[in-house]
Amino acid sequence: MPKDSGIGASSKRREDVRFLTGAGNYTDDINVHGQAYVHFLRSDIAHGRIKSVDTSAAEAMPGVVRVFTGKDFEGVGGMPCGWEVTDKHGAPMQEPPHPILAQGKVRHVGDPIAAIVADSLEQARDAAEAIDLDIEELPAVIDMKAAAQDDATLVHDDLKNNICYDWQLGETDDAKVDEVFANAAHVTTLDLVNNRLVANPMEPRVAVGEYKRGTDEYTLFTTSQNPHVIRLLMCAFVLGLPEHKVRVVAPDVGGGFGTKIFHYAEEAFCTFAAKACGRPVKWTSSRSEAFMSDAHGRDHVSKIELALDADNNFIGLRTNTYANLGAYLSTFSSSVPTWLHGTLMAGNYKTPVIQVNVKAMFTNTVPVDAYRGAGRPEATFQLERVVDKAARELGLDPIALRRQNFVTQFPYDTPVALTYDTGDYNGTMDKLEAAADLAGFAARKAESEANGKLRGLGINCYIEACGIAPSNIVGMLGARAGLYDAATVRVNATGSISVMVGAHSHGQGHETAFPQVVADMIGIDESMIEIVHGDTSKIPFGMGTYGSRSLAVCGSAMVKATEKVIEKAKKIAAHLLEASEADIELKDGQFSVAGTDKSVAWGDVTLTAYVPHNYPLEVEPGLEETAFYDPANFTFPAGAYACEVEVDPDTGQVSIEKFTAADDFGNIINPMIVDGQVHGGIGQGIGQALLENCAYDENGQLLSASYMDYAMPRADDVPFYGVDHSSQTPCTHNPLGVKGCGEAGAIGSPPAVVNAVLDALNSGGKAVDHIDMPVSPSRVWAAMNS
Amino acid sequence: MKITMTVNGKAVSGDVEGRTLLSGFLREHLSLTGTHVGCDTAQCGACLVHVNGEAVKSCNMLAAEADGADVGTIEGQANADGSLNAIQQAFQDHHGLQCGFCTPGMVMSAAALLKENPRPTEAEIRKYLEGNLCRCTGYHNIVKAIMAASGQDVSSIAAE
Known part of the structure; x- marks a missing residue:
């Protein structure tokens, strides 16, 4: 018999109602008062040396606020890589710079050369056509095997070759492997290609940057699977901003499939330009642009x-x-x-x-x-x-x-x-x-x-x-980030619960599935629990959603935090019931004393936590717990x-x-x-x-x-x-x-x-x-x- | 130029450029952001609305072309009391949406289909939805939801 609520139930998704009625709040639905629009002029050749970028005519076009080129970002960090791979000889991977706007060379069709901020998107696009580019075209490096040849054209002139790393795992002794194959009764060999794909979430990427001069605070609204990761990377490695002055919001996100994990230049640009232009700056990717800029x-x-x-x-x-x-x-x-x-x-x-x-x-x-x-x-x-x-x-x-x-x-x-x-x-x-x-x-x-x-x-x-x-192991393997997650369970006085999670839902139904877990643990209705996600100003530092990790990692943090809540609530219940904490059982939203008919309801305990008149002196008021969970x-x-x-x-x-x-x-x-x-x-x-x-x-x-x-x-x-x-x-x-x-x-x-x-x-x-x-x-x- | 039209039963007007698309008029001028724009080649169908009762990709029509028209969008689909209509309810019941971005177009497309073909077969639904891309669901539960919305028994179709 299928369950109708809690763990194991096919609870209908509560988020569906807003999506089905046109009431979702996707990043492109967000417009900030006074916003300007940015259009990126992107390279239409694969490889070239930038001789000059003349923006003077574009700057004089109607509605243009400012035109940025790579030169405007020479003192700013580049886009970082979050994992350092060590090659089979013990050397670190070759790690070339990745500027926000191209500097020196363009290296792929779609590489952004200039950014035009204007009162309207149409004006920005019109002005882009007035930018005079002088780019010397270089041979394109496309085929991977050709790229590996000693005489290949270099994608990055400062690297020794086009090989980022030559990596090996498993048996390091070639002779031993050769011997296994030499002694085999049968060897099957296959050459194959795993075709290049584009993730294509149906919502193209969008970024809206906002800066408040009065408080020196930035807000970035972005189509991200992991807003805290974006804030950390952008603040620490790209723009050099203090994290406490930067809020990153990933509201409803229309699919990710991995390609919205990454920190993109457009996000850093809109944040930077919001201050530089004194106006909020919005970028909405077209689909064609997505094909040449989404990873x-x-x-x-x-x-x-x-x-x-x-x-x-x-x-x-x-x-x-x-x-x-x-x-x-x-x-x-x-x-x-x-x-x-x-x-x-x-x-x-x-x-x-x-x-x-x-x-x-x-x-x-x-x-x-x-x-x-x-x-x-x-x-x-x-x-x-x-x-x-x-x-x-x-x-x-x-x-x-x-x-x-x-x-x-x-x-x-x-x-x-x-x-x-x-x-x-x-x-x-x-x-x-x-x-x-x-x-x-x-x-x-x-x-x-x-x-x-x-x-x-x-x-x-x-x-x-x-x-x-776990984080300590992946750190040894080169990860430059932890891979834990976090949840805060905030019980309100009347017993309803807000769970702030580091995971981000962009189609996975966390708003429905996560409450099923907490509801089961406490024995209350799922509708009393809501999930808060996607806003660094509201949630604990979590790593977001990718790699099928949300429930296994963030869900575990949520369980740990809920266990802490229950442990504290039992202390309060024990006081109210004048019983030993060890004898308190929680079932179906009732705390009871084992072997007796004495009980107190979840809502009475939560109210007592916030109105602590009859209350154990050694216990802090309130009922809110956070847990970080790093898997084994x-x-x-x-x-x-x-x-x-x-x-x-x-x-x-x-x-x-x-x-x-x-x-x-x-x-x-x-x-x-x-x-x-x-x-x-x-x-x-x-x-x-x-x-x-x-x-x-x-x-x-x-x-x-x-x-x-x-x-x-x-x-x-x-x-x-x-x-x-x-x-x-x-x-x-x-x-x-x-x-x-x-x-x-x-x-x-x-x-x-x-x-x-x-x-x-x-x-x-x-x-x-x-x-x-x-x-x-x-x-x-x-x-x-x- | 000035245009007027009826959107979800209400008279609206606006001052638009000749190049303003209907999708842009709905989203930017009327703040009806339920109509989504997922591509620039009229392929994905996230922007699908009804114009004088016909399914139209609003990114592929100038706002001026809709002057005087009767336009329906996702915001006007729910029942008068605010509850989900039969198609919307079937999408929720059968998990016919995940990220929700293609969903307005899917619902509007399904409504147009059921209007002309009240009891479509699986193959007819799949054919009709050729102009609507979804990246999340693999289409399984969308097709199932539309069959259910048309009153067909979907209990024999594999997994919810």
């Missing part, structure tokens, strides 16, 4: 080799990846191909020897950073494609080969630095086989064939590491996915006929929201597999800079999805036993789709080893006919 995702070129013994056990794995970082280091870009990618190469398998090699490259493209899954989809795609190819080469059932090599004993120390605390990969696969009706596949395939279509079944397993932590380990969601496709042999068109996900997320607070998160992840994963591709030409021109050219998945590109999360091994080290569900779908689905297409082709008599994503009709047709 992109993925873009790996890899070679992976899997060694198997004569019994088909995985005995060795080696990967070599080129990872594109773009022209500058975005906030967490350096961590994505390394600690969020290499560490996941063990997957669900007990492969004893693994070596991961990553060369991270600077190119004349938009910076690349975390996008939903962030490194984990790239790892999973490599691993699950090579496992699938091995099964085909050896004539083995792909599920049986996977099952044979699953990790089954926990905790499990991988050869790539992680300790999986718990999981049940066979149990989850059992759930998949049932939920996806794999027994019925043969009949469905026969039906497709009768209709002239090839049908394929693709299987995929994934593991992900979520809630990246990552959480490890895992799952098994099945995709069935039909391929039209005449056109190469692929259609997704059936998609089923079986996930182990540990305990679940709101199943409806969890299902929705999985649906959305699968939608994006199908987009990557079949449709989406961020394309540059050899001159560094961005070919896919609008929705006319970048193929977003639409409603008729996808089916209904089957979702099963009844396989549940609770996380062993956080109080809720939760793991995180936000990225799973995007990690688990691309290999399932590609594996399905290849199964369709090969079982249809077309010997095709691999097709790179997006698996477009032209690529499928070419592969079938080559």
Whole structure:
């Protein structure tokens, strides 16, 4: 019987009412009295030396308040990178400067050269056309392997080459790895590309900067997943402002998917310009601008080799990846191909020897950073494609080969630095086989064939590491930030509760799910609890929402703070009931004395806390507690996915006929929201597999800079999805036993789709080893006919 | 230039430039910020409103073109008592929205669909929604919500 409230209930989302009635408050809905508008003049070439930027004519245009160029920011810090990766020789990564506006060179199409602040956006745009640029075009560095050559053009003249770092994880002894491969009964090798993507939250980025001269205070309204991170980075590294004078507000945010984690130049610009211009300054990105200024995702070129013994056990794995970082280091870009990618190469398998090699490259493209899954989809795609190819080469059932090599004993120390605390990969696969009706596949395939279509079944397993932590370990790995989170539980006199959280909700439904937890702990109605988030002036210092961390990390802080509240409330209740604190029990919002019928209601205790007339002298008045929570380990969601496709042999068109996900997320607070998160992840994963591709030409021109050219998945590109999360091994080290569900779908689905297409082709008599994503009709047709 | 129109049943007027888009007029002049702008190529549908009963992408129409028209936006969709209408309620009941940014366009699009086709099939809904992008939901619960809003039994469709 499903619960109707509290933990485990599919409570309807309270935030929906404002979104459904047009009453949301997104950043672009915010207008500050007297605001001016900024338009950024962006480079239309990929690489060039700035000879001169003449703004005199633009400054004389109607409505223009001021025109800024790189020179205005020469004494100001650049955009920082939040993770220092150490290369395999012990050297720090090469870390070039990233100015707010280009200085000396432009390094990608979209690199901002000048910023025009004017009374209206139209005036700012008109004035931009009057700026006279003299830029000497340089050869564009686009292809990663070419960028790594000794004679390659340098993206950053002061660096020794275009390689940010050459990193390694796992087995460091090359000879040992060679020996494993030399002794293997079978080796499967695969070259593949993880296509470059653009996250594309439907709300473009917006920033509104405001400065109050009277109090010397700044406010930045911005489309961010983590307002405190933005405030810290902007104050400490870019503008040199005291944090207590800066308020960062991320109100309703229309999706993030990673690309709104990062601190962007436009945020720092609007904050800086608000003071410099003496007026609030607003920037709203157009979609075309978003394509050339939002950090992109993925873009790996890899070679992976899997060694198997004569019994088909995985005995060795080696990967070599080129990872594109773009022209500058975005906030967490350096961590994505390394600690969020290499560490996941063990997957669900007990492969004893693994070596991961990553060369991270600077190119004349938009910076690349975390996008939903962030490194984990790239790892999973490599691993699950090579496992699938091995099964085909050896004539083995792909599920049986996977099952044979699953990790089954926990905790499990991988050869790539992680300790999986718990999981049940066979149990989850059992759930998949049932939920996806794999027994019925043969009949469905026969039906497709009768209709002239090839049908394929693709299987995929994934593991992900979520809630990246603990801070002391990630600090040793190069993180320049802590990765805890925080919550303040403020109980009001009448018993209602405001919970101020460091996590930020931009679609995840925190305003609904988080109260379910607190309501259960106290035994009161969810409607008595509200979540406050997104405003540094209201919430404790938290790290925000990304990496499927909100519930596992911030939710744990909320539980700890609520436990402190309950502990104090019990002291008050004990006083009121004239009983020992140890005998006080809290159930259904009533404090009672064990073994008696004496009780006092939650609301009476909270009122007493604020009207402390009859009150224990040793206890402080009030009822408000804060907790910071730094996890002991990552959480490890895992799952098994099945995709069935039909391929039209005449056109190469692929259609997704059936998609089923079986996930182990540990305990679940709101199943409806969890299902929705999985649906959305699968939608994006199908987009990557079949449709989406961020394309540059050899001159560094961005070919896919609008929705006319970048193929977003639409409603008729996808089916209904089957979702099963009844396989549940609770996380062993956080109080809720939760793991995180936000990225799973995007990690688990691309290999399932590609594996399905290849199964369709090969079982249809077309010997095709691999097709790179997006698996477009032209690529499928070419592969079938080559 | 001066324009007048009816928006959500109320007469409104404004002084706009020739290049002012209907979306801009609604958002900037009338402060009806429920209509969102998600792209600049009339692809995403977040700005979809009703103009004389027809679904129109308001970023793709000049405000002057709507002079004299009867315009409906998301702010005018709820029932007279302020409660959610059938489509809005179905979106909440079936978790048809996450970040909420595409939602006004989705609801307005769904209303236009159900007006011309009161009981659409799954395929008809997916086809009709081609002009509305959503990045959060994978469309599953949007399609389901629209089917439910049209009175169809959606209990057999996988997971809420």
